[in-house]
Amino acid sequence: MFTDPTPTDADWPIAGETVRHGTGVNSNRAFPTSGFPANLDPFVLFERFYIEPDTGFPMHPHKGFEIVSYMIDGGMDHADSLGVEHTARENEAMRITTGGGIRHSEFPADGAACNGLQLWVNLPREKKGVEPDYVDASAAELPTRELDGATVTTVVGDGSPIELHTPMTYLDVRVADGWTWSVPDGWAGFCYAVAGSGTVDGRAFGEGDVVPTRSGGEFEVATDEGLRLVAVAGRPHNEPIRQQGPFVL
Template sequence: MNGKATSHAAVETLEGVGVTVKRLFPVPGLRNLDPFVLWDHFSVAPGTGFPDHPHRGFEAITYMLDGSMQHTDNLGNQSTVTAGGAQRFTAGRGIVHSEMPGGIGDNTGIQLWINLPGRLKDTAPAYQQVDAGAFPVEHFETGWKKTIVGEGSPLQLLSNVHYSELWLEAGGHFAEILPEGFTGLAYLLQGQAWVSGQDIDAGSACFVTNVSRIVMDSEAGCRLMLCLGRPHGEPIYQHGPYVD
């Protein structure tokens, strides 16, 4: 297997109303990573946010790291997701929603868009929220892994994705086996890590393709997000809030 590992740093940009995001992709030189369309590490302060706006053609997960976000949509859903919790919306044939800060400080998290294959683009829109305590946590000798999407998690997607948060202690080591054909990335939130031979700092990621496993080591300890998925093998046409 001719495996490949590369590293990329997120780029700061403005989104919504006054929101600064660290965007891993899409950016010039890195449009997407099939089946993943967008990766934003956001920080939403009071007075900023994402008022009502439309989407279609994909699913999105918002995972909260700190603070909280309030979600409303044209399906009648109104909810607040807090630190360690997640929400998933399926835009499908179309949804209008808003995401506004729920806390008085910075409200930070990761938003991930996952493409829907052509046969599911017209699926009905839907929403799901999962609180922090419902996610399974696996402890190992030098850290722990929290499964956001995958075995044991109640959060459901229409694509085959494994998504988790990892903490490694000083001297920590973790290796994840990739199902055949999967692509993926490890995004560093805090600390420093070696990921499949790439030296990664906070705000950067290691991308892997055609590998059987992804390996993470940290001398001083780190916090990271691990995201793996099976490509749909279809072109991704993103224009603004739509993925056709």
């Protein structure tokens, strides 16, 4: 089902890898890593960040892509050069369109540690210079569906106020029994285990693991103990992703 040559089909799920950045923030990065040294067009990178009270990301620049931050636990204070100041808390989301350039900072709120997920999505070549923009969504604004075997919250996609310049979906899925992840043909994507354990197409899948795809398809997720994952998919731009630190050119 997973056809990208790096890694081979036999290699997934892939374990995320620890990276350290900002003023000492530790993250579990899904990609790109030494185990999966590639982007997943249109996605530049994805990681789970853990910000302790004495660490964070002071004001710094970005351009050329969009950022989706989704909080798992605690609160994160955001401030940017647009004049926005906002605290995102558990199950809340923020989207930044960096476009032609923006500066922002991220620190834990209330003197307590926080953790969450951050996704970078490439902007297509013709939109690299768009005006920077920001939007956030509370947990109540993100639609949630109860299915047989799973509860699915849409972070990006139908019904969510979070929209990007790239056609894509971003789901927060709490699997109690089973769930099928359907990725449109030709789309790229990945699922990432946030907590718990289970299987994807019969293969063991637990916290910090990643299952990528570049060609769409269906993946059967199952669990006996409970599993929380995010499933992200988008339409590729079919353009090179050229990341230079905080910029995607």
